[in-house]
Amino acid sequence: MLDVQQWLGALPPLVIYLTVAGIIGVESMGIPLPGEITLLSAALLAATGVVEPEWVAVAAALGAIIGDSLGYTVGRRGGRPLLVRLGRRFPRHLGPDHLARAEQTFARHGVWAVFFGRFIALLRILAGPLAGALHVPYRRFLLANATGGLVWAFATTYLLFHLGRVAEHWLKNFxxxxxxxxxxxxxxxxxxxxxxxxxxxxxxxxxxxxxx
CATH class of the missing domain: 1.20.5 (Single alpha-helices involved in coiled-coils or other helix-helix interfaces)
Structure with missing residues (x-):
């Protein structure tokens, strides 16, 4: 995470926001990228004054909501065979076992899997495409997707932001x-x-x- 934070820190603030939104968005479409690590790194940069926490959270939320919606569309058109092909391309992240566990979670929790999936690495990647492939009604999906994306983005950003400020203050006065x-x-x-x-x-x- 330190490498990602240093890499982001070398970018202008606007580019950092766009990068956070882009990486989280692509991850939410079903492509394994370090979305959560990017958000954590940007939140810690906000604690040092490099960027504004509210814009980090907004960027992360938009990336999550839009990315999941695009993933839903792709999954609805491509169906389960698309997820199987993705599993072959990324076996360490989306292999048959991962897909089976994600399907079991959807079967057990329904649309709530989309909301809580934002906080779980596996479902954060598969929630959108899998909901589309399983023909979850889009209105229900969008409600769970938007709510989960907003809660995840703002809670994660401000938790890390305040922890970073406390740590910086403690180290400064040490x-x-x-x-x-x-x-x-x-x-x-x-x-x-x-x-x-x-x-x-x-x-x-x-x-x-x-x-x-």
Missing amino acids: SWAGLALALLAGVGSTWWLRRRAHRTPEHDEKVSSGTP
């Missing part, structure tokens, strides 16, 4: 004296544990031999 004290405590405890470990066998040997 004094050099505190750092030195922590290092000394770490070295001292390590030395004590090693000394203790070396002395314990000697002590056991003296006890077993009866030496005072």
